[in-house]
Amino acid sequence: MxxxxxxxxxxxxxxxxxxxxxxxxxxxxxxxxxxxxxxxxxxxxxxxxxxxxxxxxxxxxxxxxxxxxxxxxxxxxxxxxxxxxxxxxxxxxxxxxxxxxxxxxxxxxxxxxxxxxxxxxxxxxxxxxxxxxxxxxxxxxxxxxxVMGTGWWAADAAEVKPGSTAVVVGDGAVGLCGVIAAKEKGAERIIAMSRHESRQKLATEFGATDIVTERGEEGVARIKELTGEIGADSVLECVGTAQAMQQALRSARPGGNVGFVGVPHDVAVDGQELFFSHVGLRGGPAxxxxxxxxxxxxxxxxxxxxxxxxxxxxxxxxxxxxxxxxxxxxxxxxxxxx
Amino acid sequence: MxxxxxxxxxxxxxxxxxxxxxxxxxxxxxxxxxxxxxxxxxxxxxxxxxxxxxxxxxxxxxxxxxxxxxxxxxxxxxxxxxxxxxxxxxxxxxxxxxxxxxxxxxxxxxxxxxxxxxxxxxxxxxxxxxxxxxxxxxxxxxxxxxVMGTGWWAADAAEVKPGSTAVVVGDGAVGLCGVIAAKEKGAERIIAMSRHESRQKLATEFGATDIVTERGEEGVARIKELTGEIGADSVLECVGTAQAMQQALRSARPGGNVGFVGVPHDVAVDGQELFFSHVGLRGGPAxxxxxxxxxxxxxxxxxxxxxxxxxxxxxxxxxxxxxxxxxxxxxxxxxxxx
CATH class of the missing domain: 3.90.180.10 (Medium-chain alcohol dehydrogenases, catalytic domain)
Structure with a gap:
């Protein structure tokens, strides 16, 4: 062979x-x-x-x-x-x-x-x-x-529910499949964070209702602006970097959920920040x-x-x-x- | 006044x-x-x-x-x-x-x-x-x-379900109330981690089925031994130290949940360990x-x-x-x- x-x-x-x-x-x-x-x-x-x-x-x-x-x-x-x-x-x-x-x-x-x-x-x-x-x-x-199985798991771990708002961090194949999963699970609003025109286009085709190009604190501020200053019900973290994880945790509302499916590289979650955020966190290999x-x-x-x-x-x-x-x-x- | x-x-x-x-x-x-x-x-x-x-x-x-x-x-x-x-x-x-x-x-x-x-x-x-x-x-x-509201929240965040196995880390008032909550939520097996005789006694009165006195890696090994080497469905972390958090995360089974209700002091969760554990984590003020x-x-x-x-x-x-x-x-x- x-x-x-x-x-x-x-x-x-x-x-x-x-x-x-x-x-x-x-x-x-x-x-x-x-x-x-x-x-x-x-x-x-x-x-x-x-x-x-x-x-x-x-x-x-x-x-x-x-x-x-x-x-x-x-x-x-x-x-x-x-x-x-x-x-x-x-x-x-x-x-x-x-x-x-x-x-x-x-x-x-x-x-x-x-x-x-x-x-x-x-x-x-x-x-x-x-x-x-x-x-x-x-x-x-x-x-x-x-990748589709992983995007589905991201939406599952982030507990995407019908009528909810979901944010997808990462516009690679997994993130794009996460958009499909969020749509299939009935999310009403799907915010894709992407800077690449072709991926924005595909994300929109897959069901994204909003595109956010900002990153870091600006990205978080934009998500808050789009969600009545509260944050999203569900966030799909499909990258695996410390920056993406922070973006994800800070974009979720109190009581919301982050599903993280990118293998974390040098990621440490601050216990006190997680505590006061009330955000639920689950990840792993799909x-x-x-x-x-x-x-x-x-x-x-x-x-x-x-x-x-x-x-x-x-x-x-x-x-x-x-x-x-x-x-x-x-x-x-x-x-x-x- | x-x-x-x-x-x-x-x-x-x-x-x-x-x-x-x-x-x-x-x-x-x-x-x-x-x-x-x-x-x-x-x-x-x-x-x-x-x-x-x-x-x-x-x-x-x-x-x-x-x-x-x-x-x-x-x-x-x-x-x-x-x-x-x-x-x-x-x-x-x-x-x-x-x-x-x-x-x-x-x-x-x-x-x-x-x-x-x-x-x-x-x-x-x-x-x-x-x-x-x-x-x-x-x-x-x-x-x-x-404290009872907080113990209840710990059991809720750890998603204690009827018939499940729950571990309670911490034998202070909140941990003891966590035992009550796990019992009321139908946990079949409730493992209280405690080294104090009077608290062990009260935990048992409140519904604990097992007492584990070991801590750290020995404590984790004992929990694994009691749970078919898999870990517990739910772990209630009622302390707030780095040691207690590690104990809690390592005591939960893949797909299990940790509810953490002690305000974390110097706690950082390793992203990669959390990832491969498949454990869900949620905490906060009750x-x-x-x-x-x-x-x-x-x-x-x-x-x-x-x-x-x-x-x-x-x-x-x-x-x-x-x-x-x-x-x-x-x-x-x-x-x-x-």
Whole structure:
């Protein structure tokens, strides 16, 4: 098989690799339908995280089951499946509590920017569609496995309710999917914080009612101005920086909620500020598996089309250009087709 | 009138003061039925907070309406009333959202360790009982205005649900009231963290099913052991120190909730740890007003008796001894009767 390997910052190569094999009876092998580059893949690409020894990249996938281990009975070869970057047995206590991304047997996916992928915990992780979906749905189903699932979780953690006001901090793919989620959950007013014209446009198409371009204290002041000086019911923090977290916490009303889904980098929350704000805070890796059946349905019925977050489509062997375009901000998110 | 005045750390005097007067048409004057000393009063008493100029002390009260301002129509002279240390108009957006302790017109009470007290925002703050309750209920009604209301809020913020497991960090009056709240909200298992025999006994009487004496990492390990290595559904943090907060966050299960009600002193929450824990966090000054009608009912029907947290009863003119006994840990909480 062939797949993307990072050798050093800025150095992604498309190489021939060993075919994945069933290692455990709970594994499955899938043939990739489409995969993509994630914003988080840029951390090592930009040298902001050590790349270490050369290793395969990618954690997003949808595809066709090729082979299953002896304990996998829920999916069959030939089926089209959607999964998650955090695999889960879907039976342990944390899974039953709806936090499959904290499964006691969790393994984080890697090596998905490839034409074949081994999926651990396949029984609990993969959800098959009733029939093979039309190709036009594949990009949206791919987002469901990651960025759309994460945007949904952000809205869930921020407790977006019908008729409420939601603020989305971050206009990357996850933030844009957060707008979709807030809309689907019935938010009446959705304020997207964005400075990029093309993303503002997509946010509006997805349901944003207001765009705020200010940041920091000015951004908070603008949110207060738009919300009767009280703040928003729900804030979706889709970045992961200290500045974004502060923006989020200060934009929520007393008793409001912040859902934070960007992996925090150097973020510390001041206990006393949180205390007097009365704001509720919950985050973490998205429990995508909890939402999969519902979100697959949303996509296949045409209720949502998060596939629009892909603004660059390449063949898988052009993966290096996919990284480069995102690094240079020529693309929000790159779709890769084997 | 006469009331407690702090002159310096350790120096509480019972003095003759000017009678309180109606200053605004929204004020009321009450004659104190009972008042008490709060754990937070010990901060200045112990010199851990500056005392500044001599000033009256106390923020807990129940009593009889003596006089009302022209805009106060909800309570009448002669009625027995329960309030809160955070006054509220009960009409602003934050109040309507249930966060009366973040009322846009909030004033924090002071000067309540006295025989007469001025109550700002009386219309929204005070709740009158249908008739004057028997004296035996006064101590419990006094806790409802503060420590019991705060324990209830801790359980509410920690989202205690029927059948769940709750941990209470802190065995002061608020923690003990948190045990009552967890019990009333239907927690099946209530783990009280306490090292003091008399408080362990009261916690058990209030509904604690397990006592954990270990602290820090050992305490967390013990909670994990008692909860199938997963952690508790809900944790009530009733202390306010960095150690207690860490204990609370690490004792909750993925997807669980921490309600924190002790004013945080030097607490910073690590964003990445909170992220990967999937724990929800909410705290703040208790919105006591939200709970008053219900909690007054709980007391008067005999469903709960949080008045038991008072283990020392003195006459108001002995207030200095009330502080001393709590400072020396001879008492958990001192009741004062004019």
């Amino acid at each position: 062939r797949g993307a390997v990072i050798h050093a910052p800025g150095d992604i190569r498309f190489e021939t690799l060993d075919d994945p094999k069933i290692l455990h009876p709970t594994d499955a092998i899938i043939r990739t339908a489409v995969t993509c580059v994630c914003g988080s893949d840029l951390w090592p690409y930009r040298g902001l995280e050590p790349t270490g020894e050369p290793h395969p990249m990618g954690h997003e996938y949808v595809g066709f089951v090729e082979e299953t281990g002896s304990e996998v009975t829920s999916v069959k070869p030939g089926q089209f499946v959607v999964g998650s970057s955090a695999t889960s047995d879907n039976t342990c206590t944390n899974c039953r509590n709806g936090f499959q991304s904290n499964c006691l047997h969790r393994e984080f996916m890697s090596a998905c920017q490839a034409d074949y992928v081994r999926i651990p915990n396949a029984q609990g992780t993969l959800v098959a569609t009733d029939e093979v979906p039309e190709e036009k749905f594949w990009p949206a189903l791919l987002t469901v496995s990651d 429990p995508v598996r909890r939402y999969l059946p519902d979100l697959i349905d949303h996509v296949l019925t045409g209720a949502i089309d998060p596939g629009k977050v892909f603004d660059l489509a390449l063949s898988l062997d052009q993966v290096a250009e996919g990284y480069k375009a995102m690094d240079e901000r020529r693309a929000t998110k790159t779709l890769l087709t084997p | 006469r009331g407690a005045v702090i002159h310096a750390p350790g120096d509480i005097r019972f003095e003759t003061l000017d009678d309180p007067k109606i200053l605004h048409p929204t004020d009321a004057i009450i004659r104190t039925a009972v008042t008490c000393v709060c754990g937070s009063d010990l901060w200045p008493y112990r010199g851990l907070e500056p005392t500044g100029e001599p000033h009256p002390m106390g923020h807990e009260y129940v009593g009889f309406v003596e006089e009302t301002g022209s805009e106060v129509t909800s309570v009448k002279p002669g009625q027995f009333v329960v309030g809160s240390s955070a006054t509220s108009d009960n009409t602003c957006t934050n109040c309507r959202n249930g966060f009366q302790s973040n009322c846009l017109h909030r004033e924090f009470m002071s000067a309540c360790q006295a025989d007469y007290v001025r109550i700002p925002n009386a219309q929204g703050t005070l709740v009158a009982t249908d008739e004057v309750p028997e004296e035996k209920f006064w101590p419990a009604l006094l806790t409802v205005s503060d 919105p006591v007003r939200r709970y008053l009608p219900d909690l007054i009912d709980h007391v008067l029907t005999g469903a709960i008796d949080p008045g038991k947290v008072f283990d020392l009863a003195l006459s108001l003119d002995q207030v200095a001894e009330g502080y001393k006994a709590m400072d020396e840990r001879r008492a958990t909480k001192t009741l004062l009767t004019p």
